[in-house]
Every structure is written in C-alpha cells, then in structure tokens.
Amino acid sequence: MPPRRSSQDKAPSQVDVARLAGVSAQTVSRVMSNQGSVRPETARRVLAAVDELGYRIHAAAASLASGRTRLLGVIIVSNDRYSIGAHGVGIEQAAAAHGYTVTTAAVAEHASSDAFIEAFDRLERQGAEGIILGIPIDLDTPAMRVRTERTPTVRSERSELDPHSPFAVDQALIGRLAVEHLLELGHRTVWHVTGDDYWMETDERRTAWQQVLTEHGITPPPVIPGNWTPESGYRAGRTIAAIPDATAVFVSSDEMAFGVLRALHEAGKRVPEDVSVVSVDGIPLSAYASPALTTVRQPFEDVGRAAALRLIAMLEGSSVGELPHIEPTLVVRASTAPPAK
Amino acid sequence: MPPRRSSQDKAPSQVDVARLAGVSAQTVSRVMSNQGSVRPETARRVLAAVDELGYRIHAAAASLASGRTRLLGVIIVSNDRYSIGAHGVGIEQAAAAHGYTVTTAAVAEHASSDAFIEAFDRLERQGAEGIILGIPIDLDTPAMRVRTERTPTVRSERSELDPHSPFAVDQALIGRLAVEHLLELGHRTVWHVTGDDYWMETDERRTAWQQVLTEHGITPPPVIPGNWTPESGYRAGRTIAAIPDATAVFVSSDEMAFGVLRALHEAGKRVPEDVSVVSVDGIPLSAYASPALTTVRQPFEDVGRAAALRLIAMLEGSSVGELPHIEPTLVVRASTAPPAK
DNA sequence: TTGTAAGCGTTATCAA
C-alpha cells in the first residue's frame, strides 16, 4: 500500500526513487524509459521503489529535457455535427497506440482566419509537435505558411491532391457514386442540395455531380443551396417539391436529407416512388429515416485514425505501418428506386 | 517581417529576446506574464523584440518552473453518440476563456476499470491539474480514491447528490417531465425503454418513471431494455407494438426513439394516434423524425461548460462567476397526443 | 552496467 501522501506534499521525483532503490537518478531514468541496459535485478529494485512511492514521470520536465512532447494538436469546428465525435475517437486511438496524446482547440464554423491562427498558436505554444486540421483553412497564406513550415500539419477533410491531405475521403468519388446510382436507376436528371460553401467538400461534390451529369449528356439543373443543417434541408426540400419533374436528388449530408424527407412528405410527394433521395455520411440514424436513406458512407473514425498515423509518421520520419484504407461506400436502402414512368 | 528561420533552427528563448531588447531575461518573463512592474517603455522594447524574433513562451519550461500546467483532462467514451461533440465544445470554450487547455482520453464504453485508471493516469502524467469524467466510473474504489484525492475531479454525467457532480442534468427531473407529460395527456400508463445499464442516467430515469407512475396509483409495467442505439430502439418498438393496450412510451434517448418509430410504423401503429412517444436529449435531428419527436432536451454544451468552470474554480480555489443553469426542458412536438378512446 | 555533470527555458527569490 502506498504511503498516504496528503495532496499538499510534493510528488516524488526520480531522485526520491533513486535514493530508495539505492541507485543513481540516471538509472531510474533508464528504467522508466526502457532504454540503456540495466541489470534485471537493479530494474526490479527501481520498479519496487517506483511502486512504493507512487512515482510517475513528470511530463513537463521530461519534455523540457528531451525536446519532445509527443503531443498532437487538433483543430475542430465547434458544432454538434455527427462526424466530430467519431473523428476525434479515431485520432485519439491512433495517437494513444503510439504513445502520443491529443489536445484540441475548437473554432467556430465561420470564424475569421485570425481565430484559426490563434488556435494554431495556442496548440503550438502548448507544445504540439504536429497539428491535424479538421476544419477548412487556407494554408496558402503567409501567416499559415510560416506555421505549417515549422509544425507538420495534415488535414483530415477535403480531397484534392494536396500534400497536406493525401488520405482524406475522395469527395469526387462520393458525388460520382451518388449520381451514378441515381442515373443507373433510370432517372433523367439529378438535382443537388449542397452543403455549406465554406467547406471544400461542398464544391468537390457539386463539381462531381455536374461532371457526371455532363458525361451523360445531361445539362445540370440549378443548384439548391444548403448549409448541412436539417433546417436547410427542409427548405431545399420545399423547393424540390415545387419542381414538377424532379424525380431524384443528391443531398450533400444525411442530416439535410432528414429535412428534405420531411418537406417532401408534407408536400405529398412519396419517397422513393415520386422522388429518390441519396445523401452522404452514413450516420447511424440514416438507417432509421423514413424511408431509410440510401447514402454514401464516409468512415469518419478511420479518417481520424489515418490523419493521426500520417502525422506521427511525419514526426518520426518513418512509416507507422499501413494506413487505413479510406473509401466512401454506397449503401443502398429504401430512399431510392427507379422513377415512376 | 520575421527573419526566416528554417525549421532546423532552435526556437528563440527568453534569453534571445532579452539580448535583443537590451534587458535581462527576467524582465522578459515579467512582460510575458504581465506581472511585476515594468516601465511601459521597457515593455514596449521587449514586445518589439518578441515580435521580431517570433518568440513564444515554452509551455513545458514554464510549467516546470512554475509548477502549473493549466491543463484540464477529459475522459470520454469512445463512441459516436451525439452528445460527445457538444459536450467537448462546451468544455473547450470555458477552458480557453480562463487560459486553460484541454486534453482528452477516450475509453471504450464497456471497458474494464483498469482501462479507466490507465486513462486517468495518462492524463495525470501529462500534467492535467484536474479531470472531467464524461463516463461513469465508480469513484468509490481504493484505486480511484487515491487519484481523486490528489487530482480534483468532476463528473459531467449523472445527477444524484454527489460532491463530484453538483451541476449535472437532473435525470430524475427528465423522467418526471416525460412521464407527467404523457399522464397529463390522459394515458393510463406509460411504458419505458431504458438506456444501457452501464450508465447511471439509465437507472435514475427508470426510477423516476416508476416513481411518477406510483404516485399516480399506477403499477409500472415491465421495463423494456435498450442500449442507446437506434437498433435497440427498433427491437423495443417491436415489443411495444405487440402490446395491445400500450398507448404511451417514454424512450430514454432520441436515437432509440427513431428505432421505436420505425418499428411502430412497420407494425401499422400510428404515432401519436395509437402510441405516443417521448424521448430524451433533443438532438438536432429529433425535430426531423417522423413524426417530430416530443423530447426532453439536455443542454450538453452547457453541461460541458459548467463542468469545466466548476473544475477551474476548484483549482483556483475561488469562484469563476455564475455557472450556467443546467435544466432539462420538455419540448413538445408531434409524437405525443391524448390517447384515442 | 552504472554514475556524474551539464543543460533544457522558464519562474521565484532576493538584492540592488
């Protein structure tokens, strides 16, 4: 049983352990970090002392001396969208598996670029060795270039070939999967409800949608704007319901699709008989919409995991094993069907 | 314009700034921390040097010297439930407002108590001055008592009077609001779909449900078990659909309620005409269920904020201003109505 | 295999 220290007492240090074990402080350090050779018997004595005193390494002292913090910073958007949690869990797990810890800074969705920079600086000051961006920031500005040059940075959103996000979900593929599914079902054209323009995903999916339609000789109809929220989906749904020959919609998120479904239902349009709906994300609730949503699933947790692994690899200057394969997948459920003729 | 340092170069230290400004390192320290008096003119010179060199304080060195880290640890459950993100955002905001940073450890939902302890220790080792528990852990074990004694700890879940969670959402009130709403509508009894038994909320809501029924002279029917997932709600919904005289259900989460709705619909039961449904949480999508869910909203973000503020107050040994008022509120929508007679 | 000595970049203490 460890001796009861009141919380006033100072925590034991390596020196205390060394004294108790009858060795030098350096040997304690060696034992704690498993490097440098220590005779098993000596190690045992040290460990016993560690146990008895309840000694734990002092992270600040260790990182001051070694110059390493093993700390990863994450910048996320401060909202309650579904993906955030899963994404963070993936990061956390991968980090913990490699002995890293994670610290987070949240930034409001449409905050000024100063707010990002402030968050970035806060993480750097805290000692983050690398930073994961879960929010779109233009990295190609003088202020950000200075920072990404000194602190390795990866992004876990968007897709175009970008040295900072070589693994993110292929957003163009998402658009393609969704639109081609609808076209294969026999729809003449596909309408599109976009996400918030602030996010690059929005543009990439919109572009893919246009492109697939064009490839099929179809002139893309006007875009219907949304902002990820179910409310914006509802408004978009009312617009769609008012278009007589709209039989298929590609909605840029599941949450918006819930709103679309509601609006369509209220307008007396049946899904999928009158209108087919495909959305994006594959959140758990998407299977419980009415009707169950056909959606393109994004593996958020794997994206987080991959971002963290990638960043750690950059920091260690080596590989950390296979990165998870990040691929969107079409999940066909009840909200899509061939058009009524 | 700051001189371009390649990332190889060492970051500038107080000594570098001091040299450039023609003062002692100590004066730089004073300027950086705004304490101790410094002549305005001197401060200006120091700040100019700081700017020119791009100097930023080295957190590890500062905390080694001062003994303070201003770091808050958070233990959360590693799943993708809705509340996690909002909760974290609340914590982060409150922490940032008081100059604290946040580090997170995720633990699997039904992990062993060793896993908690491991997470707790990891946060302590990192220098967390206090810890917020977003996951149920029995604090009344020898191993946890040692830890909570040396590291201030608050919980942001459950409700009974507990020195560690004086501000969490009143779960009994949640149960009461839900059940009384149904009873006032004229229902003869109320069935209950529980959450996962691992969480104390589950028991507290179940107890409140029993109690309210009993107060009204009603013998509570058997409980229908769930585990927070929409799938478990779906199974519970099938059970309910098979009970001829069930006209009202209190479901312990919105996500489960989506499953219940689906099962009821498939069984040909109309909501709310045949069965009324009240759930808990008030997630954004709850307004877009079919029909829109009547639910008891929990202010997750405020809970996180309150937990962080409370913890900071403990650490500073003083008040940090008014804590947010944490109160569940009944949001009446379309899933509840008087029973058909 | 083990120990000694010298820093790491800051803050605390005391003196000027």
Add this chain to the structure above:
DNA sequence: TTGATAACGCTTACAA
C-alpha cells in the same frame, strides 16, 4: 523598476 542566481525534474553525453 530591474537584474542575478538558484531551482524545477528530467534527459543527453560522457566517464568510470
């Protein structure tokens, strides 16, 4: 108002 000096608890480098 400012400066010199000694910690803070660890790791790195080198010596024994």
